[in-house]
Amino acid sequence: xxxxxxFVPIYVVALMLFLNTIYLYYPMRLKVYxxxxxxxxxxxxPMLTVALLKRLQRLRGREVPQRxxxxxxxxxxxxxxxxxxMTMMKAPSLVMFRKIAVAAALCNLFxxxxxxxxxxxxxxxAMGAAVALFVVLNIAGEQAMFWVLIAxxxxxxxxxSARLYMGRHRSLQLLVGFVGGFAMGVISLLWI
Numbered sequence: 001x002x003x004x005x006x007f008v009p010i011y012v013v014a015l016m017l018f019l020n021t022i023y024l025y026y027p028m029r030l031k032v033y034x035x036x037x038x039x040x041x042x043x044x045x046p047m048l049t050v051a052l053l054k055r056l057q058r059l060r061g062r063e064v065p066q067r068x069x070x071x072x073x074x075x076x077x078x079x080x081x082x083x084x085x086m087t088m089m090k091a092p093s094l095v096m097f098r099k100i101a102v103a104a105a106l107c108n109l110f111x112x113x114x115x116x117x118x119x120x121x122x123x124x125x126a127m128g129a130a131v132a133l134f135v136v137l138n139i140a141g142e143q144a145m146f147w148v149l150i151a152x153x154x155x156x157x158x159x160x161s162a163r164l165y166m167g168r169h170r171s172l173q174l175l176v177g178f179v180g181g182f183a184m185g186v187i188s189l190l191w192i
């Protein structure tokens with residue numbers, strides 16, 4: 001649960017704000033605001049949607065199939081991430097955080113599109129996008145992000161091992177999720 005895809009954007013933004021980057025010099029009020037906005041759009045609103053779906057199922061007395069429930073949560077999460085990106089459009093200094101939100105939306109759309117073919121791992125998709133962010137920052141010259149990149153790669157490996165051990169996914173589903181998340185992260189950071 002600690003590495004749930006809803007929480008990964010919060011960790012990434014917190015690392016960006018509190019490590020030795022240019023964002024370290026933002027005032028504390030702005031840092032708290034950014035973390036709150038990301039938490040609201042990436043965690044609170046999608047979780048409220050899941051709770052509302054469960055409540056509506058009990059009221060109707062019908063069970064919504066798991067596939068449709070996950071698709072609905074992904075659509076709502078995508079909308080929330082796009083709203084987060086639009087919230088950050090007004091300040092030019094928040095361009096990196098806007099790109100993180102767009103990367104998260106693209107990852108959701110990737111998982112939604114791939115759900116017709118295979119059950120791709122959303123956890124590894126989120127970790128792939130996080131790794132892509134830190135790879136791009138390291139290539140751009142952010143020296144403080146090298147150890148964060150190494151730690152993120154290790155966490156992604158541990159997460160993949162845990163998903164395999166629990167029998168939630170096959171190795172190909174994990175690989176497709178990670179590579180897709182990495183690609184969506186690079187696309188968002190470099191071209192959007």
